[in-house]
Amino acid sequence: MTMDQRAKTTSAGPAAIVAAPPRAHQLDIGRILRLSGTGIGLILLIAIFGTLRPSVFLTVGNFVNILEQISILAIIAAVQTVVMVVGDLDMSVGSTASLGGALTAVLLMSGWSIPSAVLLALCVGAGIGAMNGALVAYVKLSAFIATLASMTSVTGLAFIVTNGANIFGFTKDFLPLGQGRFLGVPIPVYIASAVSLLIWALLRFTTIGRRWRAVGGNAEVARLSGIRVDRVRFIAFVIAGLGASLAGIMLVSRLASATAQAGDSQMMLSIAAVFLGMTMSSHGGANIGGTIVGVAILGVLTNGLNIVGVNTYVQQLLTGAIIVAAVALSRLGKNRR
Amino acid sequence: MTMDQRAKTTSAGPAAIVAAPPRAHQLDIGRILRLSGTGIGLILLIAIFGTLRPSVFLTVGNFVNILEQISILAIIAAVQTVVMVVGDLDMSVGSTASLGGALTAVLLMSGWSIPSAVLLALCVGAGIGAMNGALVAYVKLSAFIATLASMTSVTGLAFIVTNGANIFGFTKDFLPLGQGRFLGVPIPVYIASAVSLLIWALLRFTTIGRRWRAVGGNAEVARLSGIRVDRVRFIAFVIAGLGASLAGIMLVSRLASATAQAGDSQMMLSIAAVFLGMTMSSHGGANIGGTIVGVAILGVLTNGLNIVGVNTYVQQLLTGAIIVAAVALSRLGKNRR
Amino acid sequence: SNPGQGAGAAPSGGGGTKNIALITGSYGTPAAKAAMDMLIKKGAAEGWTIKLQDTAFDYNKINSLMQDAAAQKVDAIIVGYTTPELITLGMQSATDAGVPVFGLDAGVQPVDQVTLNVTSDNPWFGKTSAQALITLMGGNGKGKRVLMLEHDPHPGVKLRTEAAREAFQAAGVDMVNQVQIKDPTSGRQEAMNDVADYVTAHPGGLDGIWAGWDDVAMGAALALKNANSDIPVTGVDGTDEGIAAIKSGTNSLKATVWQDWGTITDKLVAGMGDYFAGKKLPANLEKVEGKLITAENVSQFSK
């Protein structure tokens, strides 16, 4: 095929530019399987749980439940996606969420207004992101160790801020953010959708989004093509910090309480979600659509296993196995060399 | 010597390398700083704590304390080093340690002899490693997601094995493994030294060690040079599982009890230690010497902060900051364009 | 087995098959596990199916699980080892679905949405174990130096700790260090290292160690053994392991407070039975004290 093109070019003189890729890929089943493996995994899960407990699992109420349960993770995973598009990793999103939430709680309890408490917490989140970004982009530490270290420090900070205690008893006005509903749909679902859409648009339509992808694809070529790689990576981390803090604030509202480690478990989950989603792009990179499917898999899995009534320990065993299965599915079409 | 060679080359043939002012190489402070940054960090820490509490910190007793406290981490970090030399990462070492220990405990309680219980637990550890290795090397999943998933599953297994309970009351003969001393030095210190030496020797002197390094350096080059990349990566994971299980067994002996998550916290620490140590090699790769320095930094840090009497939360804050400082130190000489 | 465990398993009416979701903040600690297992067994005797779900103190997950349970219209939800005030969302979804919520050792204050909460009297535990330590240190606490092993994120342990601090303060005890355990899953290891470091830093600088729960108390005892120190340690929970340690006489753990899970679970099962039978419950919070275990009375508790 390439030869044909080239041969034609030879004879035809200046060639017409072909605007869309040729349709050669149309019926490449391996490719379809590969790109949609994780999606198929999700559908399979829904089918299995739906068959096992149709009357409970396949209800609107349960669907809304699942959406609500994954909203906060969706936000963190969305911003984690940005960092991973750039080719880095943020281990501190969980603890930043914890700190953001804890800080908001403490400020609210000491009489700050909701907007100012939330704003300060968001700024602190962005600040932690900026510190991570500076360490990675400018000091050139590996993202893993830099954000691992900042995870530790930020957890320490969250403990200091809360003094290790559970903080609760906020003004009622703060609770709708995490607990309210609008037209029967929980508010967090709207926020998570908005954040995901925003990140999608950033990655898809804006120059910074394209630069993130360029840096993730080949940082050296990007640099030599005139992209300020350092700044581009830095911004990705700031966004991660900001998003994590937002998620943490919503978590506190949802729980109506804050602890120093409330958000910590989100870190691993967010990374797992992005990895699950990475199988859904043709270049194997992080992508927001895939991430959301990844988040959904994790959400459906927990909810479904709960509803079917699987023992907690066995749930954990299965969760790991199912994650592997979902990712492995997408490898099926890929192994020929 | 090198200089002479080069001077000769100049006249001799094509592509000669011209010698710069002779002393430039000899006293390259940037390079020294870069390669020993983490080591300097360790020495600085010891100096600081030594100055703050000389009578306590700088005693043989405390030194032995530190050694004992880091032994188990040292073993896990040593095997983590192997996986990271190959360019992968094992997130499941912590839970494998937990499972290995828990299994030994359960078997001992149900009347197995110590050797057979330990042997079976080691085999199970190696088996988990083999599964990780198979997923990464043959199914070609990303190491991160594969071992993250297996971490989840293995934790589930550990809970199932212990039925969530604390297991204790082993035969006295089992305790020396983690608690005993020989010539005043705790047994775990001997075991950790032996394991580290073994890994060092593997990496330094054996063909599999060279293969690990080649695969970590550039897997494609290794493959085209006739190295069976898949098998080589597989073996690295098996060793990680084996070492993690051994560490878990020692932990159970040291604590005289087993729980399903006793070893989990070692995972992050082991990765942090390897990363700390990676700054100590000229090619920025994982290396056992650096890892041990990394483990020592983490150990000295906790012990020193405890001895100085720093509040737990502030300790966490400082730990992160000091890790960053230690790694950043090694970047100092590196940033010129 | 422990006294109380077998006692009072009499069916209390209101039987029939019931689907009950037991959602717990903790199952990883021995004491919690013992209580949960006891509850499930007693429920089974009533003909109830109790499904246990552990959350490892992830309150967000407790909320989610309560929502899932409410969506399934279970007959009741039991929350264990958590504070109802912290899970308003889950409580609300249960209330909205008309599912009653019971508490097993869940918080210390009466909460409207909870039908019945039977809880340990954590402040009593703290006070009692502190006083036991003072006795072990010679009876007069004045000037005695005590190290405390705490974990504030756990509401129950925090209450114990606060009560213990008050008791120590009243007795003039010098609380030389208050160590927060970072991660309860590796609590024993942390306690072991922290105590070893403290003892190294302050040779002869301690008269006793107060631990918020038995697992960390055992870690402290191990460190003391390595340091050849014979100062006393106290814990809370009365785990089999703690009891065995006290009984051995050679362990530094000298006292613990036994949580009376038998009585607690009995009362809860009875209350739930009454509720299912349509009876009105007198109050929605019941506190249950425990028993102090020392070398003198340990034989009553050990197997």
Added chain:
Amino acid sequence: MEQKLSPDSAVTRPDDVPMLRASSISKHFDGVFAVRSADLTLRRGEIHALLGENGAGKSTLVKILTGVYAPDGGTVELDGTPVVFRDVIEAQRAGVVALYQELSIVPNLSVAENIMMGEKTPARAGFVDWGRLFSIAGSHLEVLNQRIPLRRLAQDLSPVQQTMVAVARALAVNARVLILDEPTASLTNLEIVDLFRTLRHLRDEGVAIVYVSHRLEEVFELCDRATIMRNGQVVAAEAVADLTIDLVISKMVGRHSDEIFPPRSRHDDEVIVEVTGLTGRRVRDVSLEVRRGEILGVGGLGGSGRSELLRLISGAQRAQAGVVKLSGKDVTPSSITHGLDAGIAMVPEERRSQGVILEQPIRENMILANLPSVSSAGLVRDARVRSLANRGMTDLQIHARGTGQKVGELSGGNQQKVVLAKFLARNPTFLLLDEPTRGIDVGTKSEIYVLIQRLAEAGAAVLVVSSELPELLGLCHRILLLHEGRLAGEVAAEHATEEQLLTYCYGRTA
């Protein structure tokens, strides 16, 4: 400091003020000078060749001119005004643009985005203007006569196409000074024609072009003046009309070059390699024979399947069908390891990503394919490693500080020798070489030719894939041509011409 330049002022300058003048530029790495006191003067509207052996310092000079490296000393003037570029972006804004050696594409972006990267991305208020992006990118490809789907991911392109996309990226900046560092290393004649046409057009519009290449014929065809470097220093700067290939070579290597190709040796009649019906993804039913001591060439256009053929024979890729026999024995390899054990060794095409581990020392690289021979009982014997590495260093005349130097610090030619040494130490009976001299200077090339021939004389069968037809003609005994994965023809090298080979390459049977 950034230099503002209005186009008008540039036009009004007298012609004798050079567009770019670099004076006394120096740069050293780890104590070794890569460039020393180098001068370079570029006039408006000229194509200026920058020549020199591997490691002469050409790429380093290019990177200094475009702000990638900060020089240790020296000045750069643009239109007579001193400039200092702190990074690529500042250089680009001033109109100084480069296509860097061996760095081509961002794999996960579309072709169009690869062409319009960085500040060139058309945008409105931070949003990418896709319409303009595609139309401008398309026009640049059109100029190069390339038909590459603009939306396809760059990772799905052939190496040739990737290079052309990178060329288009350099052209997309309205450069006043355009530097191309070995753009043709992986191109075939077809693309080179289009590239040259474009460059001449730009020259006629007043752009100053620096052209770095090891293909001297090209230089004489395309360039107006040449600057020649040796050991980091400039040794000559002259009009191309005043130079001959021999003169250039002698200035580059500091000695006179005789014939680059050694005289053809004789080979046995005994067939030791028999390949029958080999089929892969692109390669279809290829059969061939190689005799003891014979050097067989394989030619073809980019993507014709030459590399795949080698991969199939060596075991790097599983064949769908076909048999490989060595001395009559079926050894069809299932893996590289298997192939090596049978006596088949392949020197891969992409040196930096397939040949050497850049971060590791020379000796570690050399033992990669030889672990069994430098070890016993699973233990690596340091003495054997040392002797193997030293032998490789001497046999192939590798210029380095020692066997402990990182391969990444060596020049391209020396890196290639390390790859050769690694496989030669296996004493293969059948040696496959994929573009063995790509991006390598004439001096080193000639050394490698001698080596290949020595090996053939010692009784090995050799298969050489090359995009350079003179190389095939000069080195081989016999040449096979591939077209779309099938054998399109066979010629005896001695009396063949380039035209003949090309006819087969295009699939036309003569």
